[in-house]
Amino acid sequence: MALTGGIASGKSAVADLLAERGAIIIDADVLAREVVEPGTPGLDAIEARFGAGVLTPDGALDRAALGRIVFADPDARADLESITHPAIRERAEWLRAAAPPGSVVIDVIPLLVEAGLAGRFDTVVVVDTDEETQLARLRARNGLSREDALARLDAQASRERRLAAADLVVENTGDLDALRRRVAVLWGELTRA
Numbered sequence: 001m002a003l004t005g006g007i008a009s010g011k012s013a014v015a016d017l018l019a020e021r022g023a024i025i026i027d028a029d030v031l032a033r034e035v036v037e038p039g040t041p042g043l044d045a046i047e048a049r050f051g052a053g054v055l056t057p058d059g060a061l062d063r064a065a066l067g068r069i070v071f072a073d074p075d076a077r078a079d080l081e082s083i084t085h086p087a088i089r090e091r092a093e094w095l096r097a098a099a100p101p102g103s104v105v106i107d108v109i110p111l112l113v114e115a116g117l118a119g120r121f122d123t124v125v126v127v128d129t130d131e132e133t134q135l136a137r138l139r140a141r142n143g144l145s146r147e148d149a150l151a152r153l154d155a156q157a158s159r160e161r162r163l164a165a166a167d168l169v170v171e172n173t174g175d176l177d178a179l180r181r182r183v184a185v186l187w188g189e190l191t192r193a
């Protein structure tokens with residue numbers, strides 16, 4: 001089963017609530033960080049493509065610097081994805097194979113719809129919120145200007161396209177208590193025999 005949603009829609013918040021109930025979460029954003037840690041072939045490839053300007057003084061990936069480049073340039077973004085996505089996929093497959101039999105395994109994949117992966121999952125859950133709420137949460141969390149936040153939204157599928165791929169929708173326009181109640185309902189649906 002896959003969980004997706006636009007940037008800052010609340011995927012991590014939903015995944016945390018599902019993990020509390022015992023789900024095993026395989027989060028592509030977490031794997032995306034692991035495959036570019038210092039000493040990985042991924043980070044070497046990024047330096048070769050984007051130059052030393054996307055590294056911090058201690059040799060780690062400067063995520064803000066790389067973000068400024070790739071969210072302003074679709075070709076640069078495609079190059080980055082061609083470095084990270086195969087490594088992310090490989091790690092996800094390994095983790096899926098290692099999950100105990102019978103467990104509820106949830107792949108959190110921000111770019112599920114963009115990458116055309118929806119058909120690979122029996123159930124697609126979409127976390128949904130209106131664009132203004134999404135922008136406000138994104139700006140508050142990442143300290144972005146409205147323009148930079150809009151560039152990140154524009155790098156993703158539209159809300160309509162994502163909703164069209166959904167089997168189940170978790171609406172996240174309210175507060176965290178409301179989200180907790182919705183996730184309780186979702187868990188019932190996911191585990192109904």
Ligand SMILES: CC(C)(COP(=O)(O)OP(=O)(O)OC[C@H]1O[C@@H](n2cnc3c(N)ncnc32)[C@H](O)[C@@H]1O)[C@@H](O)C(=O)NCCC(=O)NCCS
Nearest residue numbers: 006007028029032063066067070077080084110111155156
């Ligand atoms: C560009 C990077 C360095 C920016 O790092 P930053 O810490 O600011 O963001 P973070 O990694 O936490 O991602 C936050 C969100 O940005 C969005 N996002 C990330 N990469 C992309 C992308 N290539 N295209 C569209 N949206 C993206 C997703 O909604 C994601 O959940 C980073 O996002 C990255 O390495 N992206 C490429 C890997 C990738 O495609 N990750 C998405 C999961 S498959």
Ligand SMILES: Nc1ncnc2c1ncn2[C@@H]1O[C@H](COP(=O)(O)OP(=O)(O)OP(=O)(O)O)[C@@H](O)[C@H]1O
Nearest residue numbers: 006007008009010011012013137141174175176179
């Ligand atoms: N219902 C809510 N009420 C208030 N704040 C929320 C709610 N849901 C999420 N947030 C906040 O909004 C921000 C984005 O949420 P979260 O990190 O879960 O989104 P995400 O979809 O995982 O983001 P990304 O695509 O960037 O990985 C976070 O700062 C989170 O604490």
